[in-house]
Amino acid sequence: MPMHRSLKVLAAALLAATLLSGCGVFSARTIRVGVVGEPAGLELAYTDDASAFVGSMVHAGLYRADATFAPAPVLADGDATSAAGGTKWRVTLRSGLTFHDGSPITTDDVKFTYELAASTRCPLVSDICAVVGSHLLSVEAGADGALTFTLKSPWAPWQTRGLTIPILPKATLTASLVRLQAKVEAADRNAVSLTRENIAADIDGGGCAASGATNCTYASRVAELERTLADAGLDLPDPRGYPQLNSAGEPSGSRDDEQYARALYVRLAALEGLLLAPTESQLAAAFPLLDVQSAPVGAGPYKFVERVPGSYVQLTAFKAFALGEPPMSAMTLTVFTSASGAVKAFQGGAIDWAPDLRATDVAGLSVSEDATLLHVASLRxxxxxxxxxxxxxxxxxxxxxxxxxxxxxxxxxxxxxxxxxxxxxxxxxxxxxxxxxxxxxxxxxxxxxxxxxxxxxxxxxxxxxxxxxxxxxxxxxxxxxxxxxxxxxxxxxxxxxxxxxxxxxxxxxxxxxxxxxxxxxxxxxxxxxxxxxxxxxxxxxxxxxxxxxxxxxxxxxxxxxxxxxxxxxxxxxxxxxxxxxxxxxxxxxxxxxxxxxxxxxxxxxxxxxPGFALLRNRFIWETRAADVQSPLYAWSIHTWDLQK
Incomplete structure (x- = not known):
């Protein structure tokens, strides 16, 4: 979410200074995007549009849906083939690929991802859990990158919905889990459970109101929540991601204590789940708490560089992307608390792309000749x-x-x-x-x-x-x-x-x-x-x-x-x-x-x-004319370039 106005001015000045100094990430070949809401849960645990947008840039699957919703190979080498009456799907993984951290992408990573998605405690995006959990029986990794997916029954949509989920780095996530386990090794499970149960009974169960108290909010328990989490060795969420908004929907410079407290409570509940989970379920239970949720590692066209809560997320082009290095060298995602803020920034020239807009956001809007207001059927x-x-x-x-x-x-x-x-x-x-x-x-x-x-x-x-x-x-x-x-x-x-x-x-x-x-x-x-x-x-x-x-x-x-x-x-x-x-x-x-x-x-x-987006005309790609009729117009983001 955006910073206080004076801080935004300072940040803009700093970015300009960086650009003029020739420092790496920020350049004229940066795609400047405005997203509404604070991106979080970036390692495939997101629940909102802003986080999903970041995830779509950072992660890659065996296939991705193109502008016509058809599966196009990314990490896969060629099209998938079906067999056994549609209960088996065979895919070959491209050779020589790596994740953003340099670790190789192997069939073991693919198998790991799908088995995690199929588990009874799947911690990933809910739609992924539902699709994979409902249809996948097993996935087998063979020689030379061969993968065989066996389904519970014939289901042709596996090609379009099952084979397009992002692939996660097994070794990276395992290492993240080990770091988290070391942090909370001395946590008092009973103290964590007792705090969580007391707050749940008071706030959600009505115990606080029944006692005659007047401040029955999560915010009233901030100190208790922070203390319990800190005693357990768990890092606290960055308060900059929870700004208090004024009547105009702009950050007031203060923290939204209720939203911050709710985030603390969610972390407490997740911590309790981790401390109670058996060994084989530790990764699933710990997933929302892993450090990769705020610094994700994927195989998509853009690589995570930095995240400043309440301000921006910085990505850079992934040179080893499966389909080739993107011509645009970087992407800066500025965080706004409202769509109107993103639209205003676009109209003022501060950003180049404002996706995921609604009709009310652009009502009566006129755009300059250097921009296009896209009007498509929304995925909503x-x-x-x-x-x-x-x-x-x-x-x-x-x-x-x-x-x-x-x-x-x-x-x-x-x-x-x-x-x-x-x-x-x-x-x-x-x-x-x-x-x-x-x-x-x-x-x-x-x-x-x-x-x-x-x-x-x-x-x-x-x-x-x-x-x-x-x-x-x-x-x-x-x-x-x-x-x-x-x-x-x-x-x-x-x-x-x-x-x-x-x-x-x-x-x-x-x-x-x-x-x-x-x-x-x-x-x-x-x-x-x-x-x-x-x-x-x-x-x-x-x-x-x-x-x-x-x-x-x-x-x-x-x-x-x-x-x-x-x-x-x-x-x-x-x-x-x-x-x-x-x-x-x-x-x-x-x-x-x-x-x-x-x-x-x-x-x-x-x-x-209807779905709307504001996009600068200076961005070109081979299929732009056809793609901008589709809600998946950015499916080939890795080919976007600047108009000569």
Whole structure:
């Protein structure tokens, strides 16, 4: 997070002086990036966008997703091949590669990484743990860099999601663990557990409030937390990473005691886990506490140099990168507490790239001729109207679903709900994916007369108030929407107004997600219409939301197919899609699935969330024109160069 304004000025002066003196890292060939939030957990334990951004520069996997989400080799020598009906994937590791610390990258590092990700105490990014833990049975290292991944069952997305995880340096992490173990060797496990339990009971368990105390915050326990951690031999987090913000969202120069105290408590809980962990689980338990989390070692295009909490992270080009040394010699990531701060810095010329922006961050923004405002479909996903198709519900009737969809004006919704920033979509496959339909089909076309005629043909009759009914059941329902989601609420109200012309009566119901909507999405699925969102995936497989087996049941109440769509043909296609051995053989499968979805209408897709970035035009690379249409436009960052 950014420093106090006067300190930022001083820092800028120091950087300028370094540049003018010709000192190594800072040069005219530096990519200056603005990130929002304090990067942390950089050795694949990150949970936020800023940390993930740093990680994407520092780390490398066997493959990485290109702008079309297809796997491109990085540490691997050539494409992966499948065998044994899709349960085995074979990869060859490039020879002669090293990590940033100079240690060689071997098949043992790959095996170590995947086994850590598959462990029951996987400490890595949650999505990595879920993918590898759910699908990997074993990984075997052979001669000459050969690797064989054996899956629990055929799963073609392993190529796009499983083989793209970053590879970690086994020896480096082991050495980091040894250093940590030496530091906490004399720690009093009972004292650590007692402190953690007392604080948990007082703050989280309500003991403090029940006693009549008024200062029931983590901040009130800072001294106790610091003392316990110091007595155990553990380093304290740098307080510069937890600045107190003023009303304008700028650092006030003071520490945010509550956030700092929460960070201390997290370290205390992790320390307790380490002290209680058996030998074989020590690395997983210690992972968030390792010193490499603040000074990561990877094999990506840029190498970690320095991190100043609350200020910046400095990277330098990795000369031994698998795909060649990047033309840009360095990257400086300046930390901001808000997107508006990053945008202001870009407009003022202080940075060259502001990624991961939202529509509100750039509303009304004009950029100079030397820059481009990128507008792409965000990986945050897409918004939809879901119909509960379960037997006995109003929209179990497919004619009613299709009629409602035909009454909706998607362009008008995008204009009214998103101020024209939403991306028009017609598929649950990301628009720039290798599996996207070309050309894209229309999601729906408004046809009020056609919708009314279809309802009448199906036995519905308009009542005196104009609302259709059949066998005593009126065509009326609530659209439930998560409270606090302004764009979705606006969209829901627009749908209400639009479908009224078709004799359908809807009402918007804004509800809290955790206590109301989430229970309704579980068995027995007590809702008719839900306006929600899903994230895009790197792979087009939607078995988790479309397969009949994912419909919630009493035994498995939390299935993601909460609309309970059941289509034998779609089930068959989904099975074919995950069993196919190549990307090319899967494309037609997902085109057909989307056509069936639009026909049977369990979902009406409304818009894709927009993503924005500010980027200087002086950066060029061979595929820039095509790449900037994709949320993964920076996939070939190692080729970025300066315009001649």
């Amino acid at each position: 996903g897409y918004n939809y109207l879901a119909f509960n198709t379960r037997e006995g519900r109003l929209f179990a009737n497919s004619v009613a679903r299709r009629a409602l969809a035909s009454c909706v004006d998607i362009p008008a919704i995008i204009t009214g709900a998103t101020d024209e920033t939403g991306i028009e979509i017609s598929s649950t496959v990301a628009p720039t994916s290798w599996a996207a339909e070309t050309p894209a089909a229309a999601e729906t076309k408004r046809d009020v007369a056609g919708a009314r005629a279809a309802l009448i043909a199906d036995g519905w009759e308009a009542g005196e108030d104009g609302i259709f009914a059949r066998a005593g059941t009126r065509l009326e329902a609530d659209i439930i929407v998560r409270e606090g989601q302004a764009a979705r609420t606006r969209a829901a109200q627009l749908i209400v107004d639009q479908v009224a012309e078709c004799g359908i009566s809807l009402t918007v119901a804004e509800l809290p997600f955790t206590t109301d909507i989430a229970p309704r999405l579980r068995y027995p699925n007590d809702f008719d219409l839900y306006l929600g969102a899903w994230q895009w995936s790197l792979d087009p497989d939607d078995s988790d939301i479309f397969a009949s087996s994912a419909c919630p049941t009493e035994e498995a109440p939390a299935g993601k197919n909460f609309v309970c769509w059941s289509s034998p043909r779609v089930d068959q296609l989904l099975a074919q899609g995950v069993s196919a051995g190549s990307i090319s053989s899967r494309i037609g499968i997902y085109t057909t699935i989307q056509s069936l979805r639009r026909s049977d209408r369990p979902y009406l897709l409304l818009w894709g969330d």
